[in-house]
Amino acid sequence: MHSKLSKIYRNLNKVGLTAEQEEKILLELNDDRTHDTPIIDGRMAVVTTDEGRIRLLNLYDYHDLMTLQAMAQPRGSYVSHIRSIDELLEKDRQREKDGFPRKIRVGKMIKPGKAGKGKVVVVPTTVEEKFIHDPNFTAQEEGQGGSGDGEEGEVIGEQPVRDPDEAGAGGPGQGEGGQHEMESSAYDLGKILTEQFELPNLQDKGKKRSLTRYTYDMTDRNRGSGQVLDKKATLKEIVETNIHLGNIPDIDDIDPSRFIISPRDRIYRVLSKEKDFEAQAVVFFLRDYSGSMAGKATELVVTQHVLIYSWLLYQYANQVESRFILHDTEAKEVEDFYTYYNSRVAGGTQVFSAYEMVNHIVKEENLAADCNIYVFHGTDGDDWDTEGKKAVPALKEMLGYVSRVGVTIAEHAGSSQNDTEVERYLKKSGLLEKFPNLLRLDTINESTDEPRLIEGIKRLIS
Amino acid sequence: MKLIDQHTKTIMEGCKLRARDAGLRFEDESLEYIVTNRDLIELSPKVMIPTLYDYWVHDVEVLKERGKYELYPGNPYETVINTRPAISFYNDNNPDWLNVMIFYHVIGHIDFFQNNLYFRHTWDYDFNGEALSDKRAIAKLRSERGRWVDYVIEFARGIDNLVGYHGLLSKIFSAPDSGISEKVDYYFDIYLQDIAKANISKYIKELERYNTSVKEDPAMGEQSFFSQVDQGHPEFASLFKKHQEAKKQKPQDLLEFILEHSKMLGREENQWMLMVIQIIRKTGLFFQPQIRTKIMNEGWASYWHENLYMQDDRISGHEVDFARVNAGVTAMPRVGLNPYALGMRLFYFLEEIAEKGRISWEYQHLADAGRRKDYDAKTGKGRDFIFKARENFSDFTFIHSFVDQDFVTANKLFVADKRLNQQKMVWEYYVKSRSADDYREMLMASLYHPPCIEVDEEKTKQKGLYLIHRFEGKPLLAEYIPNTMLGIEYLWGGPVQLETMEVVATPQAPRMPAMPGIVASQTDAPKPRELKWQRVRYTMEDRKLSKKVL
Structure with a gap:
């Protein structure tokens, strides 16, 4: 892996890099992380020590009711308190009218279902902001308490970086999710977004093509007449009739020849119209999971993609096919939202790899002919291909067939504004002006909150 | 919620008698309730105070993961709350022997609430009753003003962690009146030193002059002393007046400052907001001592449930059951911090060293390791000392004063840290340091500390x-x-x-590029x-x- 990256780096170096670019690239190059699904934060983790497994607890995680009386943390549903999420959101909308920012967040995915694709568990959450010290600030690593034997430096326990038991954690690289759950399919979330947050309805839902096709199949049943006799169903009916008539005196010794058969007992299969669902839209989600995306940038991008994904599912009445592509210097397609949502950041960045992959898939599967194609790309704007020499042509090709490309750039705090590599070459290419209906760019920074993300979606799709 | 039955209440009363005999001091009345899962769902967002005001955020899943304890200083699953009478909560199927243990633990907490001086401001009223009237006041306001009440609650709660708790304490415990007037204090402590910048000889001269004039005429001496001061320093009188005013008016914290000086709140139509903000501030102050005494409070309660349980004649036959539960509560974890275990061991440790007279100049300055080890002055003051400690310390001062190398070594404590093992892809926890200084620093860093x-x-x-x-x-x-x-x-x-x-x-400064073939x-x-x-x-x-x- 690293040698491949080094090769790209050497090639880039030959062309010439500025000091700043080189620094960024080296940072990612020398990163020793790997992509894998969820990471667990040190807190609340289970540690296997030489004295058995323990759950790592903080000083203030101990409570009398749990510790002394072994009571479980209460589990409840919202229904006991709040009549509905609609009521909560109505309240929140009123807030906005009163001139205060919204406080209810819906984009937090607590347990992304690995099974059903459309299943996203969403919990309305909120935060009470106060002035507090930044808990993630690790200028001084303070360490943990411990007790027992062991020399200084001796290893006393370990905790897997990737723990299969802990899968389904609270978000991209977060600890355990909350215990209360309110299930909502992505479809419902899309509805909420459309209605409560006033995301636009898609004007063109692709009505040019018929929404449903019909196929004919021998699936419906009809009594008395039809094309093909369903023998099993008919026999059942006959037996039932004869039981009612008292015509079966001994069930251990049935004589079929004595059956009385009513004309209504004959069940036939008939040819019938079947709706055949066809995906109307194909959505490609591209996510930069290079090393520089660590932390807030990833959280923002995936949150926004959860929202877009849900909104599109609603808009297309579940008839959306989604493809998930992750990229660092190379692009990779993953099969479900879960993997997409949870894969860890590492490696370098080459945006064009993902764009080329989309082009390749579209060409190979001939998607452009039948479907509306949407591409959403989330990145922090760093690209080793600083001029976009390969990304821009790939993007141009893409613009030839898509309905919309939405690029979200989550800028890092402290970097200069609106000046990331991706943004620069996109602007320079003139594509934004040339295809205002096809290509949209939304630049956010690390302090972006959920309302701003939803605002961003409007910008990307309207 | 319903009260515990008569049989169980009798057990509780028996525990109280035995605890009193052992020296614990607490009010007679207490209320014990059975709680169900359903009750807990409602109680825990209200920090176990059944009568706390209603607020919509209590009903929503709150993202508490980040800076959880800094945002919410109250203990969401406390067994006993600091009210008059103290109210405690129980599972409905605890066996009697377990209830005995829990009752002693609860009594330990009640004793702590009612004797530790950091709780002084909560002693003179029943928070539960006051919270109920506050809850009604807020409900009434809400019916008149609608959602605006919730906005004010929200904004006031946004700064309720900045309440001037220590200011409040210092006001309660200001130095007792020594018979010296404020004016004299101001003249000698502030005016002469900071404003007039008098040199030492002048200062001493003034001091002597004051002493003689008071000696000559105890009744009027001070007045005549100051009349001379006024002649020499005509500005003194007005400065003193200013000082008095400034001292009186100084708000304790941001909320109080806003209450007094806000233009918005000063308007006639916004007067109702003052009440809401005051309620939030009072509630914030109420919970402050709880989180600042977590280690002590749990340690004290654990110390007593262990001691009193073993002496209790009613529970014979359940020693093994008790030992198992007690070990679960008070065992030191291999990694992590358990306030029950740590606090309890500190109290045992203190009792022992006080008993042996080791909290003394003599012992502290003993260099000989052998003599240190055997040092025992047999003072018989161990218990007394820990009772004093429970009265006068908070977690911060407790740890700062008493976590020393003897304690850390005796309990085999260490600071643990983790590092990444890339080959196995695991976080390795290792013993980082066994030095008391490091351990103390680690403890200090994990304590609650609002900005x-x-x-x-x-x-x-x-x-x-x-x-x-x-x-x-x-x-x-x-x-x-x-x-x-x-x-x-x-x-x-x-x-x-x-x-x-x-x-x-x-x-981050770029590291050396990884060399292929060489493992970092x-x-x-x-x-x-x-x-x-x-x-x-x-x-x-x-x-x-x-x-x-x-």
């Missing part, structure tokens, strides 16, 4: 409320700044500024990042936040 944010009154006069964050090596959580300031702006009714420190964003060494601790700090000023005006580097 200190003060009002700069001078700058406030120029352009809106001016707040200064007293920097202690940690930045504020930037994500929370905008909405918190928005709330303050609303309550203040004008622009708000906040001065704080931030890290200048610099990418794993024992190297990552070098601490060098941080550059810059002073910044946030301004919230017309609900828009801007930031300026100073």
Whole structure:
């Protein structure tokens, strides 16, 4: 892996890099992380020590009711308190009218279902902001308490970086999710977004093509007449009739020849119209999971993609096919939202790899002919291909067939504004002006909150 | 919620008698309730206070993961609350022997609540009753003002962790009247030293003059002394008056400052907001001592449940059951911090060293290891000493004063840390240090500590409320700044500024490129990042936040 990256780096170096670019690239190059699904934060983790497994607890995680009386943390549903999420959101909308920012967040995915694709568990959450010290600030690593034997430096326990038991954690690289759950399919979330947050309805839902096709199949049943006799169903009916008539005196010794058969007992299969669902839209989600995306940038991008994904599912009445592509210097397609949502950041960045992959898939599967194609790309704007020499042509090709490309750039705090590599070459290419209906760019920074993300979606799709 | 049955109540009363005999002091009355899962769902967002005011956030899943304890200082699953009478909560199927243990633990907490001086401000009233009247007041306001009540609650709660708790304590415990007037104190402590900048000989001369004039005429001496001062320093009288006024008016914290000086709250139609803010402030102050005495409080309760249980004649036959449960509660974890275990061991340790007279100059200055080990003055004062400790210390002072190398060594404590093992892809926990200094520092760092944010009154006069964050090596959580300031702006009714420190964003220094074939060494601790700090000023005006580097 690293040698491949080094090769790209050497090639880039030959062309010439500025000091700043080189620094960024080296940072990612020398990163020793790997992509894998969820990471667990040190807190609340289970540690296997030489004295058995323990759950790592903080000083203030101990409570009398749990510790002394072994009571479980209460589990409840919202229904006991709040009549509905609609009521909560109505309240929140009123807030906005009163001139205060919204406080209810819906984009937090607590347990992304690995099974059903459309299943996203969403919990309305909120935060009470106060002035507090930044808990993630690790200028001084303070360490943990411990007790027992062991020399200084001796290893006393370990905790897997990737723990299969802990899968389904609270978000991209977060600890355990909350215990209360309110299930909502992505479809419902899309509805909420459309209605409560006033995301636009898609004007063109692709009505040019018929929404449903019909196929004919021998699936419906009809009594008395039809094309093909369903023998099993008919026999059942006959037996039932004869039981009612008292015509079966001994069930251990049935004589079929004595059956009385009513004309209504004959069940036939008939040819019938079947709706055949066809995906109307194909959505490609591209996510930069290079090393520089660590932390807030990833959280923002995936949150926004959860929202877009849900909104599109609603808009297309579940008839959306989604493809998930992750990229660092190379692009990779993953099969479900879960993997997409949870894969860890590492490696370098080459945006064009993902764009080329989309082009390749579209060409190979001939998607452009039948479907509306949407591409959403989330990145922090760093690209080793600083001029976009390969990304821009790939993007141009893409613009030839898509309905919309939405690029979200989550800028890092402290970097200069609106000046990331991706943004620069996109602007320079003139594509934004040339295809205002096809290509949209939304630049956010690390302090972006959920309302701003939803605002961003409007910008990307309207 | 229903009360425990008569049989169980009798057990509780028996526990109280035995606890009193052992020296614990607490009020006679207490209430014990059975709680179900359903009750807990309602109680825990209200910090176990059944009568706390209603607020919609209590009903929503709150993202508490980040800075959980800094945001919510109350204990959401406390067994006993600091009310009059004290109320405690129980599972409905505890066996009697277990209830005995829990009752002793609860009595330990009640004793702590009612004797530890950090709880002094909660002694003179029943919080439960007061909370009920507050709850009704808020409900009534809500019916009149609708959602605006919730906005005010929200914004006031945004700064309820900045309540001037220590200011309140120092007011309660200000030095007893020594018979010397405030004027004399001011003259000698502040005026002569800071304003007149008198040299030592002049100072002593004045002191002698004061002493003689008081000796000559005890009744009028002070007056004649000051009449002479007034002649020499005509400005003294007015300065003293100013000093008195300033001292009287000084608000304790940001909430109080806003209450007194906000233009918005001063308006006739907004008078109702004052009450809401006062309720929030009072509630905030009530919960402050709880989180600042977690280790002591749990340690004290564990110490007593262990001691009293073993002496209790009613539970014979359940020693093994008890031992199992007790070990689960008070065992020191291999990694992690257990306040029950740590606090209890500290009390045992203190009792022992006080018993042996080791809290003395003589012992502290003993260098000979052998003699230190055998040192025993047989003072018989061990119990007395821990009773005093439970009265006068908070977690911070307790740890600071008593966690020493003897304690750390005796209990085999160490600071643990983790590092990444890349080959196995695991976090390895290892023994980092067994030094008491490191251990104490680690403990201190894990204690609750809200930021200190003060009002700069001078700058406030120029352009809106001016707040200064007293920097202690940690930045504020930037994500929370905008909405918190928005709330303050609303309550203040004008622009708000906040001065704080931030890290200048610099990418980490690039490490040496990894050489293919050579595994990166794993024992190297990552070098601490060098941080550059810059002073910044946030301004919230017309609900828009801007930031300026100073």
